[in-house]
Amino acid sequence: MSECIFCKIANQEIPVPLLYDRDGVVAFSDLNPQAPVHVLVIPKVHHESAAQSAAANPAVIGALFAAAASLALEHGLDGYRTTFNTGESAGQSVFHTHMHLLGGRPFAWPPG
Ligand code: AMP
DSSP states (O other), X not given: OTTOHHXXXXXXXXXXXXXXXXXXXXXXXXXXOSSSEEEEEXXXXXXXXXXXXXXXXXXXXXXXXXXXXXXXXXXXOSSEEEEOOOSGGGTOOSOSOOEEEEESSOOOSSOO
């Protein structure tokens, strides 16, 4: 997807510092952080949403969770939240599968 901003980050056409780069997964800091730690964890392969990734290759979703657990450990988080916004009505604004990894503050439930 030549116009996808997250594809451009994943292939370093846009040179954002990568916090993780392994097993077809990269991670980088969110531009507009909602917590002291707010990392986006994405597959290098382009899928429009987590639902599309799960349908195309469920291992992609597993790889994102494995990356999040590793990043949480690295950041010394004793608890963290992982979120996929799937579809516009759920707040998805970038249509390349991404997991939000949030930590470093308490989180309320239910989420807004
Ligand atoms: P969502 O609303 O779930 O699709 O999340 C998209 C996220 O991508 C938002 O939290 C944005 O702040 C973040 N974002 C958009 N563009 C960039 C970028 N170039 N670098 C880092 N984060 C970005």
